[in-house]
Amino acid sequence: MMEAGNIFTREDCMMKKNTTAKRAVLELSLQWQSQYGLHNDRWYAEKIDFWRDFFPGNLRQNIAALSPGDVYREAFDAGGLVPEYTEKKIIEFPKHLFVNGHDSTLSRPLPGRFYPQSYAWKALNSFPETTTPFRLIAASANTLVADTNHPLAKSALTVEATMIQSLDTASQRGGAANDIAELLTINGPGMQVPDARCTTHPYMPYPLSRESKEEDSTFYRLPRLVHHLDSTARAHVRAIYGRLLAPGSKILDLMSSWQSHLPNTLRDCHVTGIGLNREELESNKQLSFSLVHDLNIQPLLPFSDHHFDAVICTVSIEYLVRPREVMAEVARILRPGGIFVVIASDRWFPGKQIEPWADLHPFERQGLVLNYFLHEKGFKQLRTESLRGYPRPAEDRHSDRLYLADPLFVVSGIRRN
Numbered sequence: 001m002m003e004a005g006n007i008f009t010r011e012d013c014m015m016k017k018n019t020t021a022k023r024a025v026l027e028l029s030l031q032w033q034s035q036y037g038l039h040n041d042r043w044y045a046e047k048i049d050f051w052r053d054f055f056p057g058n059l060r061q062n063i064a065a066l067s068p069g070d071v072y073r074e075a076f077d078a079g080g081l082v083p084e085y086t087e088k089k090i091i092e093f094p095k096h097l098f099v100n101g102h103d104s105t106l107s108r109p110l111p112g113r114f115y116p117q118s119y120a121w122k123a124l125n126s127f128p129e130t131t132t133p134f135r136l137i138a139a140s141a142n143t144l145v146a147d148t149n150h151p152l153a154k155s156a157l158t159v160e161a162t163m164i165q166s167l168d169t170a171s172q173r174g175g176a177a178n179d180i181a182e183l184l185t186i187n188g189p190g191m192q193v194p195d196a197r198c199t200t201h202p203y204m205p206y207p208l209s210r211e212s213k214e215e216d217s218t219f220y221r222l223p224r225l226v227h228h229l230d231s232t233a234r235a236h237v238r239a240i241y242g243r244l245l246a247p248g249s250k251i252l253d254l255m256s257s258w259q260s261h262l263p264n265t266l267r268d269c270h271v272t273g274i275g276l277n278r279e280e281l282e283s284n285k286q287l288s289f290s291l292v293h294d295l296n297i298q299p300l301l302p303f304s305d306h307h308f309d310a311v312i313c314t315v316s317i318e319y320l321v322r323p324r325e326v327m328a329e330v331a332r333i334l335r336p337g338g339i340f341v342v343i344a345s346d347r348w349f350p351g352k353q354i355e356p357w358a359d360l361h362p363f364e365r366q367g368l369v370l371n372y373f374l375h376e377k378g379f380k381q382l383r384t385e386s387l388r389g390y391p392r393p394a395e396d397r398h399s400d401r402l403y404l405a406d407p408l409f410v411v412s413g414i415r416r417n
Contacts, residue, residue: 007071023167024048026063029160030081030184032152034193036374037382037413041189044389045178047167053178056081059159066163073160078153081181085153090137092145093123111139112198114191114361117148124148133361137197151190159184188363192370192384192409207321212351216294216319219352220276225258225283228315229345230396232405236387237314237343238263240410244341245269249309252333254326255295255316258283262312272308274301299325306335313342318353318365323372331378334415340379341412342369366409379413386410 026048030041050064057080062072078084098109098120109115114133117126124134124146138145159180212219227234242263245251249269253260256273258280273287274295281290293302299322311330320326330340346362357365366384373379390405392398 006069007073022050022064024050024063024163025165025167027162027164028180028184029162030189031158031160032155034155035196036193036370037384039189039192039384041184041386042388043184044164044387044391045180045183046389046391048178048180053180056159056181059161059180063161063163066161068163068165071160071162073158075156075158078156081157081159082150082152082185085149089148090145091124091148092143093120095139095142095144097123098144109136109139109144111136112195114364120144120146133191135195137195147195150185151193152185155190157185188361188386191361191363192367192386194367194371194374206324208323208354210319210321210352210354214351216276216296216352219349223258223277223279223283225280227259228257228347229406230398231393232390233345233387233408234261236390236408237261240343240385240408241312241341242266244339244412245310245312250307252301252303252308252311253287254311254313254330255319256281256284256287256290260284260286260312261314262286272303295326296321299329301326301329301333303333305332306338307333309335309338311338311340313340315343315345315347317342317344317369317372318348318357321354324375327372327376328378331376331415336415336417338415339412340373340415341410344369344409345406347406362407362409366411369409369411373411373413378416380416381414383412384410385412 026045028043028045032039050060055063057074057076059072059074062074066072095109099118112135114135117124117130117132117134118128120134121128121130134146134148135151136144137147229237238261241261242265245262245266247265247267247269249266251262251269251271253271253273256275257277260271260273262269262271270288271286273281273284273290274293275281275290276292276294278292281287281292284290291302296319311334317323334340344365348357360368363386366386370382370384373382386407386409388404388407392402392405
């Protein structure tokens with residue numbers, strides 16, 4: 001991952017306009033703040049064409065003037081990148097117009113959840129094929145209320161662009177064009193934030209259930225010394241932990257395995273791992289100490305108060321059936337000012353994940369984890385981050401059918417004093 005270089009203003013970029021690129025590889029970042037915390041949704045954009053693609057505001061000329069590693073940032077008022085909010089998009093309709101022809105938890109109309117507009121296309125003046133999401137904000141015995149505004153319609157947004165590589169000029173022959181505003185805001189950003197209008201939690205009953213009834217001790221009896229993310233995603237995980245954690249820290253790797261994904265820059269750390277397979281834990285060279293512990297049977301952690309500087313959980317949060325109790329324990333064992341970082345992706349052991357994890361939109365899964373932090377109330381400075389669009393390594397065994405690397409969805413919080 002390239003580290004950000006100089007951050008340029010519009011005036012800086014105007015001075016460099018004689019060296020503008022025609023095509024480029026960019027990392028685009030959509031940054032915003034909700035009442036719950038800060039959010040940063042990152043997208044790797046290949047082959048951006050400054051001649052053909054559509055750019056909002058002053059992004060086109062100012063990004064084109066960047067050198068590799070440089071950054072340009074531009075702010076947009078609410079409604080500047082997505083259609084502005086309007087009450088006309090709050091639609092009340094008869095409950096029978098919500099289509100229940102799907103055998104999943106997604107088919108039940110639960111306030112707070114997002115659904116494809118195809119599920120209520122007649123009521124929403126849409127089409128049976130429309131996948132654009134709407135949020136259900138209220139339900140009664142006979143009626144439902146949908147909000148079809150974009151989830152970011154009320155948010156001021158900042159776009160940050162990092163020049164990764166300037167590409168050779170290609171002959172301009174037309175073809176498909178990218179809409180940069182749409183590229184950044186479509187298919188998820190904003191869906192991770194709870195809606196204050198929905199007073200009930202949409203992920204009930206509790207404890208959370210799972211499709212597989214097999215005991216975890218049986219399922220995890222044999223070691224699985226395989227990677228659960230591709231190498232690009234693993235490099236991003238290491239970079240995230242390297243940015244959020246400090247050298248010399250006492251770290252707990254929650255639901256650990258044979259790798260903790262910590263970068264070599266985190267020197268002099270004491271890392272404790274708890275997991276479900278002894279051989280996997282003993283194969284983890286980054287662990288200073290490990291123990292086998294099933295959090296679904298015993299969510300209480302065998303550590304004293306304020307024992308750790310940081311707790312991490314990598315692509316495992318979806319297996320917890322009592323996340324509230326585990327969150328409370330994490331808050332207890334973290335020192336004030338310590339950090340808890342949860343990273344999820346879109347790969348898991350089928351049947352072992354909580355319901356309705358598989359039915360949720362990826363950004364709703366991130367929102368579920370954010371809900372865990374909010375429910376505990378022991379954390380402050382909540383942040384979410386997503387990384388999508390990076391190419392999958394050519395040598396990856398799934399590259400013949402999956403072009404993009406595994407996405408990452410991060411939620412973090414600081415332990416309150």
